[in-house]
Amino acid sequence: MTGAELLESFRSRWEGLGGQAFLAQEGVEGVRAACREAVRCLAPPPEAAPGSGMPLALLWDDPELEVLRLDEVLEAAGFRAFLWRAEAGEEEPGQAAARLRGIAARAALGVTGAAWAVAETGTLALYSGRGTGRLVSLLPPAHLAVLRRSRLVATVGEGFRMLAGEEARRGDLPSAVNLVSGPSMSADIEGELTTGVHGPARVAVVIGEW
Amino acid sequence: MSGKLPEAPAPWPVRRSRALLAPRLREAATRAARRLQGQKEAACAAYPQGEAMRRRAVEAKRRALRRLDALLAQLTERVEARGGHVVRARWPEDVARYVLEVARRRGARRIVKSKSMTTEEVELNAHLEAAGLEVRETDLGEYIVQLAGERPAHILVPAAHKSRADVRRLFAREAERTGETPPAGESPEELTAFARRRLRQEFLEAEIGITGGNFLVAETGTLVLITNEGNGRMVTSLPPVHIAVVGIEKVVATWEELADLIQQPPLSGVGQRLTSYVSLLSGPRRPDELDGPEEFHLILLDNGRSELLGTDFEDVLRCIRCGACLNVCPVFRAVGGGHAYGSVYSGPVGVVLTPLLAGLESAPELPESLCSMCHACGEACPMEIDLPGHILRLRRQEAARGLEPRGFATALALWARLWSTLAGFLLSARLGRLGQGLWRREGRLTGGPGPLSAWFVGRDMAPLAPESFHEWWRRRGGAR
Ligand code: SF4
Numbered sequence: 001m002t003g004a005e006l007l008e009s010f011r012s013r014w015e016g017l018g019g020q021a022f023l024a025q026e027g028v029e030g031v032r033a034a035c036r037e038a039v040r041c042l043a044p045p046p047e048a049a050p051g052s053g054m055p056l057a058l059l060w061d062d063p064e065l066e067v068l069r070l071d072e073v074l075e076a077a078g079f080r081a082f083l084w085r086a087e088a089g090e091e092e093p094g095q096a097a098a099r100l101r102g103i104a105a106r107a108a109l110g111v112t113g114a115a116w117a118v119a120e121t122g123t124l125a126l127y128s129g130r131g132t133g134r135l136v137s138l139l140p141p142a143h144l145a146v147l148r149r150s151r152l153v154a155t156v157g158e159g160f161r162m163l164a165g166e167e168a169r170r171g172d173l174p175s176a177v178n179l180v181s182g183p184s185m186s187a188d189i190e191g192e193l194t195t196g197v198h199g200p201a202r203v204a205v206v207i208g209e210w
Numbered sequence: 211m212s213g214k215l216p217e218a219p220a221p222w223p224v225r226r227s228r229a230l231l232a233p234r235l236r237e238a239a240t241r242a243a244r245r246l247q248g249q250k251e252a253a254c255a256a257y258p259q260g261e262a263m264r265r266r267a268v269e270a271k272r273r274a275l276r277r278l279d280a281l282l283a284q285l286t287e288r289v290e291a292r293g294g295h296v297v298r299a300r301w302p303e304d305v306a307r308y309v310l311e312v313a314r315r316r317g318a319r320r321i322v323k324s325k326s327m328t329t330e331e332v333e334l335n336a337h338l339e340a341a342g343l344e345v346r347e348t349d350l351g352e353y354i355v356q357l358a359g360e361r362p363a364h365i366l367v368p369a370a371h372k373s374r375a376d377v378r379r380l381f382a383r384e385a386e387r388t389g390e391t392p393p394a395g396e397s398p399e400e401l402t403a404f405a406r407r408r409l410r411q412e413f414l415e416a417e418i419g420i421t422g423g424n425f426l427v428a429e430t431g432t433l434v435l436i437t438n439e440g441n442g443r444m445v446t447s448l449p450p451v452h453i454a455v456v457g458i459e460k461v462v463a464t465w466e467e468l469a470d471l472i473q474q475p476p477l478s479g480v481g482q483r484l485t486s487y488v489s490l491l492s493g494p495r496r497p498d499e500l501d502g503p504e505e506f507h508l509i510l511l512d513n514g515r516s517e518l519l520g521t522d523f524e525d526v527l528r529c530i531r532c533g534a535c536l537n538v539c540p541v542f543r544a545v546g547g548g549h550a551y552g553s554v555y556s557g558p559v560g561v562v563l564t565p566l567l568a569g570l571e572s573a574p575e576l577p578e579s580l581c582s583m584c585h586a587c588g589e590a591c592p593m594e595i596d597l598p599g600h601i602l603r604l605r606r607q608e609a610a611r612g613l614e615p616r617g618f619a620t621a622l623a624l625w626a627r628l629w630s631t632l633a634g635f636l637l638s639a640r641l642g643r644l645g646q647g648l649w650r651r652e653g654r655l656t657g658g659p660g661p662l663s664a665w666f667v668g669r670d671m672a673p674l675a676p677e678s679f680h681e682w683w684r685r686r687g688g689a690r
Contacts, residue, residue: 017486084500097500101448105414120259121473121484130498134447138440156484157469164465172292173430175496176446179488184440188351188369189377189398191245197350197402198409199440199487 006119006152007207013122014205017182018195024208031208032073035111035146038204039077042142043109054080055108058100058140061085061131062113065146068210070111079109084133104135109142114205116151116162121181124205125159127166128176137180143200145180149209213514214302215568216333218552219361222575225550226668235371235546239363242370242547247537249481260477263470268594270467271528275519281428281461282510288431292493294506298458305329305455305509306337309420312507313343316451318417322409324435324442325349326422327365327531328455328511330554331567334420346412348441350405357384363547365556366479366533370547377401384408409441419445419503423456424530425471426508429464432492433508436475436485443487452494452503458510459527471530478592479532514567523566523600526559528593535559535587535597541580551576558587562600570604574613577604579668617664624661636680643674 001009011021020041024034043055057079059070074081082103086096104110112132114124124145128134137143153159156179167173184199195201218225229235254260274281286296299305305328313321321343323329335345335356347356351368355361357380362368369377378396381404385392388411393404421442425434433454435442446452462468476482495502518524536542536557548556553564553573561576570577587597608614628634649657654670657663677685 013483086500093500100500101414105410118484123484123488128495128499128502130496130500133499133501134443135501138443138447155469156472157466160465160469167430172496173432173490173492175491175493175499175502177490177492178443179484179490181484181486183486185438185486186350186402188349188354188367189372189401190374191242191367191370192398194398194402197406197439197441198348198413198444 001119001154003149003152006154007149009119009154010117010122010152011207013119014182017122018185018203019122019182020202020204022204022206024206026209028067028210031068031146031206031210032070034206034208035068035070035073035144036077038144038206039074039079039109042144042202042204043079054078056103056106057081057109057111058103058107058136059083059111060113060133060136063131064148065113068146070146074109074111082107084131084136100133101135104133104139107140109144110136110138110140110200111144111146112137114145114147114151115166116153116159117147117205118156118159119152119154121156123156123159123179123181125163126178126180127174128178129174134176134178137178138199141196141200142202143180143204145203145205147205147207149207152207212517212569213512213567215331215553215555215564215572218573220552222552222579223668225552226545226579229545229550232546235363235549236544238371239545239547240543242364242367243537243539243543246366246480246533250478250534250537251481253477253481253483257477257483260473260483264474264477264592267467267470267474267592268528270462270470271593274462274467275459275524275527278458278461278516278519281463282458285426285428285431285461288428289493289506289508292431292506294431294493294508296508296510299332299455299509299511299513302332302513305332305511306334308507308509309334309338309418309453310341312451312453312505313338313341313418316417318451319343320412320416321345321418321420322348322413322416322445322449323420324422324437324445325352325368326420326455327554328422328457329420330362331513332455332511334455346409346416348409348413348445349437350402350439353405353409354380357381361549361554363549364533364536365531365548366536371549374398374401381405381408413444413448416449418451418453419449420453420455421445423454423460424475425468426456426461427463427465427468428461430492432490434468434472435489435491436472436487438482438486440487443489446489446491447502450503451505451507452491453507453509455509455511457515458512459515474592475530475532478534478590479537518566522603523562525593525595526562526566526600528595529559529563530593531559532592533557534590534592538586538590540584540586541582545580551580558597558601559595562597562604565604570607570611570613574608575668577601578608578614615664615667617661618667620661621664625665636678639674639678639680643676646673
């Protein structure tokens with residue numbers, strides 16, 4: 001498949017599964033603009049958020065995402081943004097872990113990158129790691145993933161080969177690789193599809209090049 | 211000595227009558243099966259690449275079973291190298307003992323689980339609850355079934371037999387118990403929202419998470435879990451301890467093989483190319499990570515599996531629990547789903563696997579009565595397991611061991627003799643019509659003379675028509 005075909009195929013699968021997809025203009029600014037748009041579509045505007053105060057957003061502390069300054073995008077959209085990392089003063093690792101878990105449980109939105117995506121199945125691959133917590137894409141009711149266009153592959157098998165590359169680079173596999181294909185789904189009540197029973201009910205991906 | 215499975219909740223005649231007298235269950239099972247079967251057909255038609263993948267997946271499983279010991283050794287070494295723990299459980303009790311040991315050491319009381327057939331196989335919940343632990347099933351369907359105090363009706367759709375009103379009642383009762391706001395209405399969205407709120411709380415409080423596993427990859431020591439709801443991810447991300455109970459036959463050698471296998475369960479079972487979530491877990495959280503379990507335990511369950519290696523039945527160990535054979539089985543629909551089987555494994559795969567794991571004596575009725583020999587399951591099985599062949603093989607074993615009702619063999623011999631000639635066939639019909647009045651109950655034929663009565667143990671049939679097709683044909687002057 002050509003790059004354009006991969007993109008088209010991924011997008012139609014992902015949307016077919018109930019996800020939203022946003023194509024960004026090339027460059028950092030393009031991706032930030034697409035993220036702004038995605039956040040608007042994904043998460044309820046602040047005044048509609050349940051309870052008082054600003055809604056929270058939790059963001060991977062991922063070197064790949066750093067230049068995008070998504071925390072600023074989120075703050076501008078009315079969120080209080082937190083990065084998945086220990087803050088100065090949190091020497092005890094347990095302290096940071098407990099704080100982040102609490103934020104994840106209350107956050108309205110989680111924002112992550114994605115290591116690769118599979119066109120044939122409409123699937124995103126998320127690696128866990130120091131700055132890339134598993135809970136960011138799991139506990140909040142909405143999840144936004146930002147994907148580099150060059151990371152689109154045709155099949156799950158090709159994705160696994162990318163993972164082998166990562167293993168060689170890190171010296172080990174990530175402790176958790178989560179493949180995500182659309183929102184959390186259940187058909188357990190009278191066979192009727194519902195979303196968001198455990199994981200996010202709303203998912204979006206921004207695809208860009210930066 | 212084979213393994214053990216939970217005892218059937220009721221003897222076969224009771225289960226049979228219950229199943230046949232429950233039209234609502236029959237409708238629910240038929241609806242679920244038709245829906246899933248239709249989705250599978252549509253998905254496979256739109257995904258021709260899937261077929262080559264499926265064939266490679268069968269080969270991968272076949273290869274793995276041939277060198278199972280070596281793969282398990284490699285897997286164990288890789289998991290342990292990352293600080294995970296691996297134990298082999300020969301018997302069901304070994305699983306409970308190990309989990310209780312971990313719980314005691316951690317001072318844990320609350321356990322969350324994602325759906326797993328192995329833990330049902332070893333009745334883990336009952337063991338843990340007996341020891342005073344709280345166990346929560348978190349798959350929405352399993353949660354409903356657990357609140358109702360019942361058993362799952364279908365491996366893919368555990369609560370297929372529950373209506374939305376049933377679910378609302380169960381949730382309202384649970385809301386009262388926990389002080390939670392009850393569901394606002396009975397739409398699936400509102401009910402789902404309640405389950406999300408309630409179960410979220412339980413996930414956050416749980417001290418141990420227990421899962422099964424769909425695959426294991428030997429080369430890296432990786433556990434693979436597939437779910438659509440995301441409860442598998444919750445159970446393996448939030449509690450500080452993760453214990454996986456996985457059958458030894460789930461191991462494959464490489465990721466390349468996994469790539470072919472991973473799409474097969476959802477493709478064949480529900481017609482999805484991939485489940486919403488696939489978790490590929492390699493050991494506990496790393497020292498620099500801020501979430502994920504601190505401890506990872508892998509319990510490799512045997513319970514009679516290794517004895518199937520090298521036998522005619524070895525291919526059953528290729529089963530990926532996709533549910534495709536259940537969805538096409540006319541008997542599964544007719545008896546209203548899984549309950550009639552009295553086993554944790556139902557449908558055609560249950561008919562074969564239950565006696566193989568727990569001994570034929572424990573469930574002779576499964577191969578004997580819960581199969582019409584239509585061969586639909588054999589065609590549907592993506593792993594090319596010879597289900598109809600195995601059912602026949604098991605029936606033969608039953609006959610050889612005298613597990614059938616007395617006189618059954620004589621009845622069949624008599625029948626074979628009569629029906630091997632046209633005259634005999636016509637004679638049997640004439641005799642039958644003459645005599646059947648004696649055994650007619652409520653419009654059905656429920657018995658016969660002498661050895662023939664053996665056939666009617668657990669069966670009945672429609673009475674013979676006043677005129678047979680042959681007679682009708684001849685009366686109309688039709689040619690022979
Ligand atoms: S026996 Fe075959 S069709 Fe039935 S659940 Fe197992 S793999 Fe699927």
